[in-house]
Amino acid sequence: MSPAGGDQARRAAAAFEELRGVAPRGVWSAPGRVNLIGEHTDYNDGFVLPFALPHRTAVAASPRADGVLTVSTLGDDGAARHAEPIAVADLEPGRVSGWAAYPSGVAWVLRSQGVTAGADLVIAGDVPAGAGLSSSHALECAVALALLGLAGVPEDRPEIARWVQRAENDFVGAPTGLLDQTASLLCTEANVLFLDVRSGKAEQVPFDAAVQGLEVLVIDTRASHSHTDGGYGARRAGCERAAALLGGPALRDVDTAELDEALPRLPAELQPLVRHVVTENERVLRAVDALRAGRVADLGPLLVASHESLRDDYRVSCPELDVAVGSALAEGALGARMTGGGFGGSAIALVPVERHDAVVRRVLAAYAERGWATPRTFPAVPSAGAARDD
Incomplete structure (x- = not known):
């Protein structure tokens, strides 16, 4: 395991093996964020200055041949909760609710980009939920990287941020801007990310x-x-x-x-x-x-x-x-x-x-x-x- 994902990556991988009986094909993780300053400016084409937290959400994943998406998440007590399996081809806004809407929304968006295969996903994380620290975007970004990685699609992180925004806006129903997902994908250690949302220009400060x-x-x-x-x-x-x-x-x-x-x-x-x-x-x-x-x-x-x-x-x-x-x-x-x-x-x-x-x-x-x-x-x-x- 790389040091980035740390304990959460190990938790997700171990839970995947326990639930599925085999090791996952891979594990991807993404952090929550703190926005140092620049609030409600992102959807106004403005400037933001976030940095990534050490808290992360990890997704252990393997492909499926039947086109079905299965999603499980580990609670704080270590017990797994399971979403109802659903065919990727059947994903539409309104079909999935609650926490499972976030990974499902990502799969729905990526389907329009040609990523149509099913997958088994097991999620573990320690980004505090409901704390304004972007737990939902950490989850969505980790899922996006996992599904793209399984499909062998090269990463274009600014484009992935826009796909995640679409999942949040159009599938989940939250009208968020580009700050959170861009921070999760582009932030680096020891720097804050100075992002001009209009131009997409990013500077590590x-x-x-x-x-x-x-x-x-x-x-x-x-x-x-x-x-x-x-x-x-x-x-x-x-x-x-x-x-x-x-x-x-x-x-x-x-x-x-x-x-x-x-x-x-x-x-x-x-x-x-x-x-x-x-x-x-x-x-x-x-x-x-x-x-x-x-x-x-x-x-x-x-x-x-x-x-x-x-x-x-x-x-x-x-x-x-x-x-x-x-x-x-x-x-x-x-x-x-x-x-x-x-x-x-x-x-x-x-x-x-x-x-x-x-x-x-x-x-x-x-x-x-x-x-x-x-x-x-x-x-x-x-x-x-x-x-x-x-």
């Missing part, structure tokens, strides 16, 4: 917070979120409407210098959405400049401004996220913000290493005072992207 005595602390609020409940889609539709009213293909085309002139041309309900997207793109560019210059601490105020914009203008935060951010800042974090699509999920904080324990205690105490579930916290470092593990 070195990011080593530890060398400056800092860390990125992830705070999983345990407030579960969903991209299929309408809130995400409503904001995306609002952005598309605003871009059309302003006469451009996307909000990417509105410059910060033009913002004051552009906003009065829009209905009042669209103005905050546009203000967030335009200013968030500017924050990404400033964050990249800071990292190129080695000024990691300069990210702090940008993270705070991003959270305030997501909370007040885009309105995708929630009390759990706001308390996590406020508690971290009160205990010495240089910056903090919600990360991911919002409505729950996780926050991140840029924390001096010596303040780690104090920040965690402050966050846990704030949650306990409110009777909320205890959040999960862990430091995150830029890790390897998707790969074949065996």
Whole structure:
């Protein structure tokens, strides 16, 4: 096994052999991600700055000759859950629901690319589900690489990201952009991925917070979120409407210098959405400049401004996220913000290493005072992207 997939690749391979009686043809894995900054900019043709987490989803896979797709997944208790087998030829949106819709959607998209054979898939992973850390895209990217690998199709990772987006949008019904799947596929160890979504240009920007005595602390609020409940889609539709009213293909085309002139041309309900997207793109560019210059601490105020914009203008935060951010800042974090699509999920904080324990205690105490579930916290470092593990 390669070091990328680690324990999850070994778990998936062992479970496959136990369930199927033979070793899998191969194992592929893909990571979850943290988006350092650049939220809700991807579907507006803007800029994003994610990095891959060490947490991964692994898929052990072998081909089948009968055209049937079987999918099993290991729970935290090690017990396997099995989806109903289905012929790849019969896959259509609406035919599969729940967790099995994600791998099935990938198979459905790849069918249109000539990948029509069946497969046995066994999944194991430790990307926290519902935490805004892209567990669904880690699963979809690992499945895509597995099915393409079994079919012997050469990888074009930017194209695979678009296929995974189609699976998420059209099969699962979540109107997500290109950030998550591109991060899972393209991120590399020790770097953040500076992605211009419109052009597809990607730059690996070195990011080593530890060398400056800092860390990125992830705070999983345990407030579960969903991209299929309408809130995400409503904001995306609002952005598309605003871009059309302003006469451009996307909000990417509105410059910060033009913002004051552009906003009065829009209905009042669209103005905050546009203000967030335009200013968030500017924050990404400033964050990249800071990292190129080695000024990691300069990210702090940008993270705070991003959270305030997501909370007040885009309105995708929630009390759990706001308390996590406020508690971290009160205990010495240089910056903090919600990360991911919002409505729950996780926050991140840029924390001096010596303040780690104090920040965690402050966050846990704030949650306990409110009777909320205890959040999960862990430091995150830029890790390897998707790969074949065996």
